[in-house]
Every structure is written in C-alpha cells, then in structure tokens.
Amino acid sequence: MTHIIHRPAWVPVAGHRLHVAGVHFDAVRIDGIRGELVADWLVEATDEDAGPIVCEGSGGRWVYFLLAPGEAAAHDWPLGVQRHGGGTRTVTYIGIPALEGNTWPLRWYSAPTTTAPYVCAPTLRAALGRAA
Secondary structure: OOOOEOOOOOOOOOOEEEEEOOOOOEEEEEOHHHHHHHHHHHHHHOOOOOOOEEEEOOOOOOEEEEEOOOOOOOOOOOOOEEEEOOOOOOOOEEEEEOOOOOOOOEEEEEOOEOOOOOOOHHHHHHHHHHOO
16 A cells, blocks of 8 residues: 655644644654554554654653644543643644654654544554553
8 A cells, every 4th residue: 555645734844843732733642662652553553554643752752643633632541641732721832843854853653644644533542552
C-alpha cells in the first residue's frame, strides 16, 4: 500500500514551529517508552497509516499523537495520558517539525497522510490498552 505524505498548512516547510493545541489539532501526550510502545502498536495496527505522531528527542522524550480538533475532550484517557486542545482551560503550544530537514529535537514518528490526516482516537485508545 502506498501512503502519500500530506503536508497540512500547519506543518512548517523547514525547521519546527509551535502551534496552539485545539486550533488545527488536539494532542494526546504520553511520556517516554510508554509513548513509543503505543506509537509502535498504532503504526503496526494501521498498516503504517497511523496519522501524525511527533516525538521529542530530548528531555522527557514525550510522544504527541495529533487528533482532529475536539477529539481529545471527546474521550476518557487513562492515567499518565495528557490531553491538550479543545475542552481544556490551559493554552498549550505543541512543537511541529517540518517533514524534511533538520528538525531536532522533534521528529515525525508517523507523518500525516492523505488518508490519515489525524490519529484515530478510538484506535489510539485500543493501542493504549495493548501497551499498558
């Protein structure tokens, strides 16, 4: 299966840029190895068409799963999972890397595609259950 990478307007052409969660996307954030395990399972379960997942290469090594606006608040998430975007009272900026070039400390674990412009929240919840 061919997955055509899609560059939405909120993905920068070079480097990385901060965006307010809840405007172009919501984000679910998971720490370190747990986030990577969830991302692994999600990519495997969706035949590599998981939607946009961003990883930090330093610090807490957070993994951000980018959902459609409003999706983070529409679901209950287990302990240790942080939601950012619609329905939260705090303003959170999420770093978004370009699709190519030097974007350190951010990188795409899974880039947005034409068929998966966002991570599917129910599939993400199932991945969280598997990685628990």
